[in-house]
Amino acid sequence: MPVEEFVAGWISGAVGLVLGHPFDTVKLLGFFKGMSFPIASIAVVNSVLFGVYSNTLLLLTATSHQERRLQTPSYMHIFLAGCTGGFLQAYCLAPFDLIKVRLQNQTEPRAQLGSPRPRYLGPMHCAASIFREEGPRGLFRGAWTLTLRDTPTVGIYFITYEGLCHQYTPEGQNPSSATVLVAGGFAGIASWVAATPLDVIKSRMQMDGLRRKVYRGVLDCMVSSVRQEGLGVFFRGLTINSARAFPVNAVTFLSYEYLLRWWG
Numbered sequence: 689m690p691v692e693e694f695v696a697g698w699i700s701g702a703v704g705l706v707l708g709h710p711f712d713t714v715k716l717l718g719f720f721k722g723m724s725f726p727i728a729s730i731a732v733v734n735s736v737l738f739g740v741y742s743n744t745l746l747l748l749t750a751t752s753h754q755e756r757r758l759q760t761p762s763y764m765h766i767f768l769a770g771c772t773g774g775f776l777q778a779y780c781l782a783p784f785d786l787i788k789v790r791l792q793n794q795t796e797p798r799a800q801l802g803s804p805r806p807r808y809l810g811p812m813h814c815a816a817s818i819f820r821e822e823g824p825r826g827l828f829r830g831a832w833t834l835t836l837r838d839t840p841t842v843g844i845y846f847i848t849y850e851g852l853c854h855q856y857t858p859e860g861q862n863p864s865s866a867t868v869l870v871a872g873g874f875a876g877i878a879s880w881v882a883a884t885p886l887d888v889i890k891s892r893m894q895m896d897g898l899r900r901k902v903y904r905g906v907l908d909c910m911v912s913s914v915r916q917e918g919l920g921v922f923f924r925g926l927t928i929n930s931a932r933a934f935p936v937n938a939v940t941f942l943s944y945e946y947l948l949r950w951w952g
């Protein structure tokens with residue numbers, strides 16, 4: 689099994705993360721300032737995503753990353769490989785994402801003299817508290833919704849990327865840097881537009897059970913969210929998700945492509 693794709697995915701995930709960090713900090717109201725936790729989590733998850741995608745495509749089409757430029761795989765194969773990558777990355781992402789959402793929604797300010805002690809003091813403390821209070825399965829709260837969110841949307845991510853690269857690259861050549869940047873950026877936006885409705889529901893499921901259980905399941909969460917807030921609830925965060933998605937995924941794909949060309 690070729691491992692370069694896992695390593696390239698790891699490094700490119702970390703590069704994309706550095707660019708996306710200001711957006712995440714805005715989303716997290718300045719709370720989530722440290723870089724070590726996001727680097728550890730996003731880089732691992734991105735490595736799984738790109739490694740599984742590329743190796744599944746290799747299994748389905750018997751072509752390596754370089755050979756695929758000469759002989760473009762069918763969109764069905766690209767979609768299936770993307771969905772497989774999305775499905776597996778969702779399970780790796782689940783505990784990290786849960787911690788991020790719990791810290792993000794924490795209303796108490798950071799520990800300050802005289803102010804009430806926040807429930808979670810940081811990512812490690814948050815993980816340990818969830819493990820203690822909700823059991824090991826608690827760390828995977830919302831994982832099912834995350835899988836529903838990521839399986840098809842990662843398929844869309846890779847179809848958009850490969851489709852745009854194919855469209856703007858002469859037959860048999862590698863896409864130019866400009867093409868990779870634009871295709872990667874739009875792949876990020878397309879996947880986040882498709883993912884935002886379930887992203888909203890996923891975050892609610894991850895917060896559920898913290899004080900008391902509100903929803904009976906994903907469907908119940910969807911129905912009661914729409915009843916209370918209207919259909920607009922599904923588009924919460926769409927603008928910031930898309931604004932973040934373009935630069936993050938543009939540089940993620942650029943560094944991924946260049947690392948593989950450099951090693952290949």
Ligand SMILES: CN(C)C(=N)NCCC[C@H](N)C(=O)O
Binds near residue numbers: 734845879883933
């Ligand atoms: C849930 N969605 C939209 C995805 N998983 N998309 C594919 C990768 C996105 C990239 N790691 C990012 O953080 O933008």
